[in-house]
Amino acid sequence: MFDKILIANRGEIACRVIETCRRLGVATVAVYSDADRAARHVAMADEAVHIGGPKPAESYLRGEAIIAAASATGARAIHPGYGFLSENPGFVEAVEAAGLVFIGPSADAIRAMGLKDAAKKLMSEAGVPVVPGYHGENQDPEHLAGAADAIGYPVLIKAVAGGGGKGMRKVARAGDFMDALASAKGEAATAFGNDAVLVEKYVEKPRHIEVQVFGDGTSAVHLFERDCSLQRRHQKVIEEAPAPGMTADMRAEMGAAAVRAAEAIGYAGAGTVEFIADASDGLRPDRFYFMEMNTRLQVEHPVTEAITGVDLVEWQLRVAAGEALPARQEELAIDGHAIEVRLYAEDVPKGFLPATGRLDHLVFGEGARADTGVVPGDEISPWYDPMIAKLIVHGATRDIALRRMERALATTEVAGSVTNLAFLRKLVAHPRFAAGDVDTGLIEADLEDLVTEAEPGPGAMALAALAAMGLAGEAGPLDGFSLWAPLRQTVRLAREGEAFDAAVEVLGPGRFRVGLGDEEAGLEHTGGGWLLNGKKTALKAVALPGRVVVFDGDAHEFGVPDPLDIAAEAGAGGNRVEAPMPGLVKAVMVAPGDTVVAGQRLAVLEAMKMEHALTAGRDGVVAEVLVAEGAQVEAGAALIVLEEDAP
Numbered sequence: 001m002f003d004k005i006l007i008a009n010r011g012e013i014a015c016r017v018i019e020t021c022r023r024l025g026v027a028t029v030a031v032y033s034d035a036d037r038a039a040r041h042v043a044m045a046d047e048a049v050h051i052g053g054p055k056p057a058e059s060y061l062r063g064e065a066i067i068a069a070a071s072a073t074g075a076r077a078i079h080p081g082y083g084f085l086s087e088n089p090g091f092v093e094a095v096e097a098a099g100l101v102f103i104g105p106s107a108d109a110i111r112a113m114g115l116k117d118a119a120k121k122l123m124s125e126a127g128v129p130v131v132p133g134y135h136g137e138n139q140d141p142e143h144l145a146g147a148a149d150a151i152g153y154p155v156l157i158k159a160v161a162g163g164g165g166k167g168m169r170k171v172a173r174a175g176d177f178m179d180a181l182a183s184a185k186g187e188a189a190t191a192f193g194n195d196a197v198l199v200e201k202y203v204e205k206p207r208h209i210e211v212q213v214f215g216d217g218t219s220a221v222h223l224f225e226r227d228c229s230l231q232r233r234h235q236k237v238i239e240e241a242p243a244p245g246m247t248a249d250m251r252a253e254m255g256a257a258a259v260r261a262a263e264a265i266g267y268a269g270a271g272t273v274e275f276i277a278d279a280s281d282g283l284r285p286d287r288f289y290f291m292e293m294n295t296r297l298q299v300e301h302p303v304t305e306a307i308t309g310v311d312l313v314e315w316q317l318r319v320a321a322g323e324a325l326p327a328r329q330e331e332l333a334i335d336g337h338a339i340e341v342r343l344y345a346e347d348v349p350k351g352f353l354p355a356t357g358r359l360d361h362l363v364f365g366e367g368a369r370a371d372t373g374v375v376p377g378d379e380i381s382p383w384y385d386p387m388i389a390k391l392i393v394h395g396a397t398r399d400i401a402l403r404r405m406e407r408a409l410a411t412t413e414v415a416g417s418v419t420n421l422a423f424l425r426k427l428v429a430h431p432r433f434a435a436g437d438v439d440t441g442l443i444e445a446d447l448e449d450l451v452t453e454a455e456p457g458p459g460a461m462a463l464a465a466l467a468a469m470g471l472a473g474e475a476g477p478l479d480g481f482s483l484w485a486p487l488r489q490t491v492r493l494a495r496e497g498e499a500f501d502a503a504v505e506v507l508g509p510g511r512f513r514v515g516l517g518d519e520e521a522g523l524e525h526t527g528g529g530w531l532l533n534g535k536k537t538a539l540k541a542v543a544l545p546g547r548v549v550v551f552d553g554d555a556h557e558f559g560v561p562d563p564l565d566i567a568a569e570a571g572a573g574g575n576r577v578e579a580p581m582p583g584l585v586k587a588v589m590v591a592p593g594d595t596v597v598a599g600q601r602l603a604v605l606e607a608m609k610m611e612h613a614l615t616a617g618r619d620g621v622v623a624e625v626l627v628a629e630g631a632q633v634e635a636g637a638a639l640i641v642l643e644e645d646a647p
């Protein structure tokens, strides 16, 4: 086993690899860009080396800087994670030329799987089923049109160097072929610098089912399948293992085909053989086809770990260090069911726009494994994939796993950035997903409903009002405040640009009635949380600067207009300086007769656990000082009066 390795990656996968290294007593070296100086993976590693600027090309794609960092720190091997250089054969060769070990497959194995046409040809020769189609060299449009006619419509045109759906066009009828071909070639040339395409039969109701394989360069085993059909624009959203509706026969056939694929190229390390299954008549052993092989550890590997009990990173380290495969096929078995979701900082209603912000509050839900590269307080970096975490649950059955995921998502709390949490909750609760009736079209089919976020109820709005007054801290109402808080007070909040007032009435310690227009809500804090109108709820609030966030399973953010801005508007030009909210007078800096200038601090009020400076709204002379230090004041109380402004 290596005594020290370097992880040539960042984020959750770097942290995940470091966790296994710690367990195995392997020292770790992280590499980081300017943007990741304070990142979790740097903090977790034993050593860290700065490798350049925030753009991947300036850092995480700089193979020579990474190799130099490994050599300089005495790391014996490099783990590439996924993405970045993980499937770059040139990098593998450079690592090996530097006398280091690349924890993954050989450069040749990566090359063999790099181009779809060659890969499919190789697989076909290895007896792995591929989609009927044309994977030849001849790219003459007429020749390709003839191939399409021979295959039979609908067909799919795919970029040979493509991936993730780029350079892919479905063609339903011959008349559309030439235009689709030109469009696919154009996109492929732009995206991959290679406009070669292949043409294959379109598989109806496609299910994305992939098989985890592990090789030692000679033989391979499989660790069963994962279903990754819930995708949006070729981005996986939810993955699970095993695949719903999979039969033992089909699993055995797919596993055997995946092993043949791996052994055909002398594969070493963790890999994934990706198939498309035609589910138009349920899953059938005669209707699955090789798509591509991913020559890396994949994002969704934890669901395989959960059902097999295997730590795939440990296997990667051990096999790369020269050990034999840690298990024989007959020793591997499926235990239960696992589901993974990818929690992203993205604005779903705005078309899944990547979001930024600071993760002021971050709690991962009950019962889930959370693979994450961030800690509370981190800024979401605009430079990289805005993934916050992967949440993985496991249960004895799919139904149990599903319920655990629902609970994990309902108790996950993120404030400071918008996330796709509400979307994930809807998806997991979707009747077709719950029934295991998944296919790649599900999300698009119901997208409108899935991206519409629920509005907060009166209970959430009422708790937001209490939080805005500092009366709903994480541990419940701050009794000191509730004793001072005036019996009735109105607080202004804003939600999606709409302001509204909440009339809060303190009925006793931890007991409130909140009027919201023509509705009202009773909130009482008990040891175990908030009762809403007498009923226990999971409502929880977090107060942040200028806003509060209430969790009711989803996260609802409310703006809290700065009372001082309100006071300043009232005070500006006026004679009275008033308390914008209830609080304690901490200091008075002026006396009658003092000349003051606009903006000058006149007094300090302590409220909502913060100190607020009250300033003069204009130049003038102090006429009266109505309060002394230590006074408790209500919202709106006059504290200082200036002399009438000279006409």
Ligand code: MV4
Pocket: 131, 156, 163, 164, 165, 200, 201, 202, 203, 204, 206, 207, 208, 228, 229, 231, 234, 276, 291, 440
């Ligand atoms: C297909 C297909 C239907 N028929 N090939 C999408 C990207 C790559 N993973 C392969 N993909 C597909 N190839 C044939 N012959 C449908 C898809 C496809 C898809 C596959 C898996 C998951 C999501 C998908 C979304 C759209 C299309």
